[in-house]
Structures are given as C-alpha cells and as structure tokens.
Amino acid sequence: MSAWRPPADAWTRRDALRNGFSSLALLCTIASPSSLRRTSTEVTSAALRAQARSPFEPFRRDLPIVPELLPVNSTRTQDNYEIAIREGMAEILPGFQTPIYGYEGIYPGPTIRARKGRKIVVRQRNTLPFESNVHLHGGYVPAESDGHPMDVIAAGGSFDYHYPNQQDAATLWYHDHAHGRTSKTLYYGLNAMYVLEDDLETELGLPQGEYDVPIVIGDHAFNRDGSFRYAENVDVGFRGDTILANGAISPRMRVQRRKYRLRFLNASNARSYTLKLGKGRAMTQIAGDGGLLQRPVARTRIPFHPAERIELVIDFSQYAPGEQIVLSNEEGTGGTASIMRFDVVGGGSSEDFQVPRRLRDSEPIPAANARRRWELGLGAAAWQINGKTFDPARIDARPRLGSTEIWTFVNRSNRVHPMHIHGFLFRMLERTSRPVDLADRLGWKDTVGVMPDETVSVLAWFAPYAGKYVFHCHALEHADKAMMLQIEVVK
Amino acid sequence: MRRRIAAAAAFAFLAFPSAALAADQTVQAVDGTAPDGSDNRWSPNVVDIQVGEKVTWTFAGTQLFHNVKGVNFTVPSSPAVAGPDVSYTFDAVGIYEFFCELHAQPMRGTVRVGNPPPPPPPPLSEQPFPNDAPAPATLELLDETAPALSSVRVSRVSRGARVRFRLSEAGRVTIKLTRGNRVVKTRRVDARRGANTVIVRSVRAGRYGVQVSARDLSGNPARSKRARVTVRG
16 A cells, blocks of 8 residues: 655645544455445456556446435435545555545545535544535535635534535535645535435426536546645646546546436546547537526537536447447547546436427526626736736626625636636626527526636526635636635625 | 678777868857847857867857856956967866856857766656657447347246347346237346247237347347247136
C-alpha cells in the first residue's frame, strides 16, 4: 500500500501525525460501508495487471456503478442521511491504491436519490483534519444549508444540511466548498451526485433502475506510487492526462439493446470537453443542469464545461451484440480522448418506449427588473470579477427576492470561465461566440461556460430563498484565487 | 575475450564521460548593470572538475568591488576592483560552494569535484506516472457484414403460405405477398440464426409473388429472395 499523499496545503505531515496516520491502514481494510446499497464490480488487481499492457490502457474495467446512500432513518415527510467526510483508498490504476478524500471514503461519493416534496437532512461529519463544507450544486437550498464558502464544518465537527427538494427533477451534485481549497479537495475526491426525481418525470416513462446511470467524469494525473498527482496551474487550471468515469480509467459499459438514460456530470477541475458518440452518432439530450428540457434535442457534439450536467438517452437497440461505440472527447488527445466505451450485449430489442416529444412545459417567469454586467479578467495577482476578488465582508449585489435580472458575463481573458450562481437557476439569453445551443435554450441552467473574449447574457431568477449566496467561476483554481463575488437576495 | 575488454572500455567511457572532458577551469566575475546589483554573477557558476584539478577565479575587466570566498574551502581573496586572480586545487571528491562577499546573493557558484553521487531520486509519490496509452484509433466497432438469406422455400397451407428460409445471423425478416404490383400482405418477424419457418395466414385463394427480405440487428440488408405460391381456398 502506498503512503498517503495529501494535497500540499490542505493537509500537512504534522497534521497527519497528530491526527492518527496509522488509523488509515484500518480504514482501508473496511469495505464499503453497510449503508451503501450497491458495490462496484469486483475484479482482482492481479488479474487486471496480467491483462493490461499499460495501467492506463482504456476500456479494461467495467464502468463502476456508484453506490446509492440509504437513509439512516425516515419519518413521514423526511429522510435523514449521515455522511462521514473522510480519507479513503481507491483502486484506480490496477494494482495500486490511490489515497482520496471521499464522502464515506469513496470516490465518487455515494449518490443520494431524492424525491420532489420530500425533505432530506444530511448530517455531514467532517473527520478530516481541516475545515470542509458541502454545497448542493444546482439545488434550491436555504442560504444556511447552501455551503457558502465561509460556512464551514470545523475539523471533527458536523453539520445538518436541510434540503427541501421543492424543485423539479434534476441531476444535482454535492461537493466541498471551503474557500481557497476546492481545487484540491474536489480533485482528491469530494464530489458526488444528488439525483432529484419527481412524479412528472416518472410519468414520462424514462429508463429507470439499472438503465438510469449517473456518470461522473473527471481528469486526473498520477504519481508512480499510484497517488493522484496535482500540479497547481492558476492560469488554465489543472489538466490531467487521464479521464476517469466513475473513478475508472476510460471504462467500458455493457449495454443491452435498448434505451439508457445516462446522467453525465463534469466534475473536472477546469477541463472542458466536447462529447461525441462514435463517429458522430445522434444522442438525445433530455435534460441539462436544471432538469428536463421542454423537449428532447438530438445532438452529435456536446460542449461540456466544468460543473455542468447533461442527461442523454442513447438507443442501443440500433446496434447488434458485439458492437462497440466509444464516447470520446473531441478536444482530447492521448489519454484524454476517450471517456468510455459502450459494449453492446444481447437483450432488449422488444422495448417500445419512445422518448416523449414534449418533456415539460416552460414556466412563466417575471420580466427582468435589473441588468448587471460582470467583467471577468485577470488582475495583478488574482482572477477578478469587475476588478474585485472575493471578500466575505462585502456584498456585491442585492437582487430582490422573486425578481429576475439580466446578468451579462463579459470575458476579457483568454480562458474559459464556467460561471455558476449558487442557489438559483437561470435561462440562457444570448452569447456572442455562436447561437445559444437549442438544448441550452430549452432548459434551466446553473453554470455556463463563458468562452474567451465572449459575452454571455442570462436571465437569473432569484427565488425561492433570500439570504447570502455567492457566484463564481467553476474552474476551481480560478474560484480559489478568488474569482467569486457575494450576493444577498433581499425581500 | 578481446571483445569483452573492448566492451568494458566502452562501458567505462560511457559511465564516466566527464573524466575525459574535465580539466582546470576558470571562473570569471561579471559586473551586473542593475542598480540593485542583483545581476552580478560568476561565469560559469557551476564547474565540473576531477580530483587534483584547479579552479581559477579571475576579476579582470570588472569595475565593481568583488572577491571570492569558499564556503567549505579557503582562498586568499579580499574585495578589490579587478583584483588579482586566485586559484585553488581541489583534492577531494565533493561539492564546494563559493560566493562574493559583497554580492553574496546573486554571486554564488558551485564546484563539483569528481563524480559526486547524484542526489537521491524523489520518492515514488513525487515522480510523475504519465499516461502512455494512445488515443483509441477506432471510435466504433460495427458489424458491417451483410447477412445471407438462403434456402427460401414457399409452400401452401390452408388459406395461407408457409415460408421457410435460412438466415446467417439473427435479424429481422419482412415477408411480402404481392399480386401484380400490389402488396396484399406484409409480415415482419424476428428471425434467429439458421432455419426459420413463418406461416402467413388469412390469404385469399390465388397466385402470389412472395418477397423475402432481411436485415441483421445492426440494419445491414441481405439480398432479398423471390418465390411464387398458389393459395387455395
């Protein structure tokens, strides 16, 4: 087993000694906690090593299915969960152990499946030797449970996050948001899916159960002992040379000849992708950051920026058993070119489900009552928005609760800035580099990739909760250094 | 045997390349032009020599006060403008540092004597493990072989027709009964690999053309076959 190698300034060796370095060995011997429903496919590392020509060879492992968290108890209206934020070990390179930080010690963290209208309380216990917190990305969450960068859980402490789940079905995710540290803590594993379902979605008859698969994508690099290698790059952000899907190197997924619902999350620090299936086969996008689109959109190339989510329905009944189709990243080279591969096996084919032509109606929203312009650029020593960096003592904007505002992001740099607003959703209005993609016009978003020298306008709706939130660039190195401003939604 | 000696000699040459190249070295003091003196320097600031060889520090041409002082050896040199050259002969393997006492920060240098052991490599946890896997050359592996439809036999049954055929792989088969140019009956069935039998019923008495076409599961079409059948009422 390799020694635990922590992020350089998130954890010091002295901390490690003080907080019980030796207990790690014990942690590593514990299999996945009993509260987890499913475990990934087990293949011995020796067998994998014997087969593989290089530990990085793609398509050697089956796509791990991320376990779902079960509530510790439930009442008539609410489910209670408990999560320990702790260290763990993951076998990512065959035959190597990779130290990680993980929710319940696993990477990606366990998926929470929630239902609209049913409250969830997650007690997060921080067993790490430094502060942490949890942000539910894309969720309508009261400010005190949002995971504001300054609301942290002290080392050894815990906090109950209340999620009302009063929003339409969507693929959300939860991750660490302690200020100045996210580029390392997310890279080392503190990210996980939060799938919110509702009755409307159930009525559509979309693929469920084992045919509804959340997939977390991230780029990583490795050291010779198998540990994650992190090199800070405040300019372009971290770029790894290997793509992990659900914690496996460009895995394969055995699919039956039928339709699958695939929920993709780009949990990379700063890498943008362009997804492409095979040589450009059609994929049907049904949902984005904020849930279902008004209608499905056929796509062949999908730009995919950090923190965005994309839900696809892919019909594998058009393929014969034995056929293989690669989902690739058109912008990648070498180890970052292939995301995963679908291996078609038998079964299915008699399915008569068709993706409905209407998925949901667009809801009326009030007309905009303010315009704000945010200039994104590099200052003397830090990334800035309107020439300012994050100051928790300062409020940079005070939108009225329930109002909408046109926010214009003007990118004055030559880097992509995936801009994310906490706690609220927005609609895309226009962008200067190209027409807004149809799929982006037909749904809600919470993150938009603003391209170099581009201007993007969105219509943000500041409902349903008042309070202090932040908005920031989701290239984590930019957010940490300190491309983030604070808003207070007032009544 | 001779070859072995030659190989050993070649190995020795490769293993100690600097032994053949090193000789006495001269280090020149160079004035900086920056107002804060931050670019005063030695040229070169790292020299490699063998045991018993000599390094000479020269100040010729300088217009600022300089001298040289060894960290772990001693040379007689005091600050002066274009002071006299000083030399030192190194008699032991090791790494020796020197500097100018007046410009200690920028003007530092190192004498490496002999073949000092290289610094230990960083631990594995700090060595990059680059991904050497190439990008996939094929983005899709598809079945592009057309299936073969053969042994098509049609016989009549009561108010219908029995169609027998062989298909080289599983697929979907369409059977059309035609009368003149008009299609009067169409049946689509999932066919297995090998022999299959399909009975088309509820057909009026008469003489029909039968067209059998097939596609495999990935949609590749087989060459269709034709036959004729007379159905009796």
